[in-house]
Amino acid sequence: MSALVGADVKLPSPHRALKGVVDAPWQQVLADTAAQGLDGVLLRTVYELSPTLDAGLLRDVADTAAGLGLYLELGVGKVNPYMTAELPEVRRLGDGSYVAGMERMIEAAAAIGCHELWTATGNFQSGLPGLHKNDRYRRDAPWSDQLAATERLLARLAPVLRACGSRLNLETHEEITTPDVVRLVEAVGPDVVGVTFDSANVYVHGETAEAAARRVAPYTRMCHLRDVVIVHGPEAPDRYLVPCGEGVVDWAEVLGSLLGANPDLHLTIEPAGPHQPAMQIWYDDPRWRVAHPDLDPLELDAVLDCVGAYEHHVRSFDRPDAARLRAGGLFTREEFLRRSAGHLRGVTAAGAHTHPTKEYIP
Structure with a gap:
């Protein structure tokens, strides 16, 4: 039996611009999610739905999602005090x-039955030099x-x-390692x-998805799933995002770890759009x-x-090479979701492995 597969969605913020925003009202976002054949949605964050946390509006969101047969997950603000000034909307609340x-956001989410809440510990500043973007x-x-x-x-x-x-x-975000996350949880x-x-x-951070999943599986309650490719870059190896099943992640192994620890885990996909900046692995610095x-x-x-x-994937399976990845335009957000969902459902329907299969097992 396949696990439930959904989409991560960022709605427009009333006070600032966000990368990867879906510029549509929440009603359309939910209807489109259902029309795409997905099982649910993670909306980031509560204040994007209602800057005043209007209880009636939030209840309408929950009821509409339930009526469409969708699971609903929500996020709240980030929790690193050194960057909370970048989120003035939370202070206004x-x-x-x-x-x-x-x-207030935690209480508002709980009032509509959302108790597992996304958060993170930092931002990515693409305009800064080198590793200081992180x-x-x-x-x-x-x-x-x-x-x-x-x-x-x-x-x-x-x-x-x-x-x-x-x-x-806590998201295993680009600024925090899985050992850091586990220590905070504990x-x-x-x-x-x-x-x-x-x-x-x-x-x-020099971690593979397979080993990282094993480290955090006992504490994992939410997901942001996408595949990766790593290619030679001008300064360091470049990481790009691709639909699940089209990169280097062993999804049977990853899902085996995650679902083995939490069989009811929702497999939420965080899609990339047609253009994305590379993220570097600065291992030689x-x-x-x-x-x-x-x-x-x-x-x-x-x-x-x-x-x-x-x-090898490029040569054997006609996958996009580094130049095509840098040029972008390889898939739309909707294509990313569709291709990822199809692969994840296929893996879970076939029965994800419950034991690691690769030679390297930390």
Whole structure:
């Protein structure tokens, strides 16, 4: 039996521009999701649906999703205090308090039955140089300070999460490693903090999707699924996003780990659009090495081997080469979702492996 497969959707923000936004009202987003044959949707974030957290509107969203037979997941603001100034809408919700704004969103989501909530610990600033695009390497705060502050903020939110029976699920985002995420979950408590597993971001930390999934599976409650290809780039290996089944990820192994730990997990796809910037793996930069104290050299080797593996895909299966990936325009958002959903459903219908099959098993 196939697992439920849905789409991650960013709606327009009333106060700022977002990458990858679907510029459509929520009613159309839900109707289009159902028309595409998907099973559900993750809407990021609650304030994009209603800047005032209107209870009636949010109930209409939940009822409409249920009427269409869709699961509904929601997200809230990010939880790294060093970048919360980039989210003024959350502070507005709390009348000047970011924490109060988060609490209001958690309570509003719980009121319509959404208790597993997406969150993350940073942003990606594409206009900055080199590895400083990534919040892990921001110049004004060591990553250890950012993690400590994030843990304190999560601990402040723990009482409202427990009162609501809810959980904040930290994405394996491009600034945070899976060991970092697991330590935060265990420090604050897995009853209130879990994981949103993003299969593509882990590669920028020298982690494979297969090994990363095994590390976070016990705590994973939400997903951002997409495949990756890694090609030689002008500065470092470049990571691009492609539909599930068209890159280097072993989906039977990944889904075997995730669904083996949580059989009811929704497999939500985060689609890429026709144009996307490359994300680099700065493994040869001493600053990158220092910033990854948990790095497993064998796993990094497995990531770098993906370059050769994908070159074989290019030759054998007519997959797009580096030049075509950089040019973009290979698929629309809808095509990305359709192709990914078809592959994930095929893997789960066939029965995902429950034991790792690759030679490298950290």
